[in-house]
Amino acid sequence: MVHINVLDPGASPLDYYGFELRRLREAADLTQRQLGDVLNYTGSLVGQIETARKVPTLEFSERVDAALGTGGLFSRLVVLVLRSQLPAWFRQTAELEARAIEICTFQTNLIHGLLQTPAYVRAVLGVLDKSDLDDRTAVRLARQRVLGKSDPPVFWVVISEGVLCQEIGGREVMREQLAHLLSFEDDPRINIQVLPFAAGAHPGIQGSFTLFRFASDPAIVYTEGYGSGHPSANPDTVKDCSLRYDHLRAAALSLKNSAELIRRVMEERYGEQRLA
Structure with a gap:
């Protein structure tokens, strides 16, 4: 007799999801394999999600909703x-992203997570730990849904020119990532500026930070260290x-000139014609 793992739906959101998936699948009189065939996934994956051993994706969830x-x-x-x-240390920040009406960020080392491509995410997350990389990548990408809301926040990004030159994941990954940044050129809610090397010493030289502004709550500043996040609502x-x-935006290239620099780096540094 096959042992069926019974989840406690109150243990976690993942357990609750698995519990409800099994309950509604059985109510529809479908086996895991049959539901998998309908969803175009394997029955094994359905079983792993039902037992909270695999994290579901948005696409999987949408297909389940349609099927059931x-x-x-x-x-x-x-x-x-x-x-x-x-x-755990980042969950509060994800909630801030979801509630903010304006997000202003300065990044010295990486493309901000809300603008990262899947391949770039995998390269960043897999530097020292490649375990559960598919799940961890899906989790980070899910944060980007805040930019697709009916009333998304205004997102202002200033990145150091060094971010464009730091080759994360290889030339193909970087080319795709920079092309992704350029895809926002005509979106008035997503503004990307590059702080050039020529700016020299600048007000953000101490490191990356993000400002969250809300409709009625006080603004919050967020900084990050190794394995820790530091939000602060201190007015000073x-x-x-x-x-x-404000000074960083003034020192950065204009939106148009920033796009031109991103395009030039993409073509000259990561272009297909460039020899490896």
Whole structure:
């Protein structure tokens, strides 16, 4: 007799998702394999998700909703599941991203997570640890849904020119990543500026930071260290970082010139015609 793992639906969002998936699949009188065939996934994957051994994706959830007629239940649940899989120290920041009406960030080393491509994410997350890389990549990419909301935040990004030159994942990955940045050129809510090397010493030289502004709550500054995040609503800190950000935007290239530099780096440094 096959032992069936019974989940405690109150243990975590992932357990609740698996519990409901099994309950509604059985109510539809479908085996895991049969549901997998309908979804175009394997029955094994369905079983892993039902037993909380695999993290579901948004695409999987949308297909389940369509197949079982659940009215968007799993598409809503998966948002909670994916957020719960973020590192504990980062979950509060993901909530800030989801609530903010304006996000202003300065990045010295990496493309911001809300603008990373899947291949770039995998390269970043897999530097020292390649375990569960598919799941961890899906979890990070799920954060980007905030930019696709009906009323998304205004997102202002200033990146150091060095971010464009730091080859993450290889030339093909970088070319795709820079092309992704250029895809936002005509989106007035997503503004990308490059702080050139020629700027020299600048107000953000101490490191990356992000400002979150909300409709009615005080603004919050977020900085990050190794395995830890540091949000602060201290008015003096917010005022200081707001001033620094204004100066960074002033020192950075214009939106048009930034796009031209990104395009030039993409073609000259990572272009297909360039010899390896």
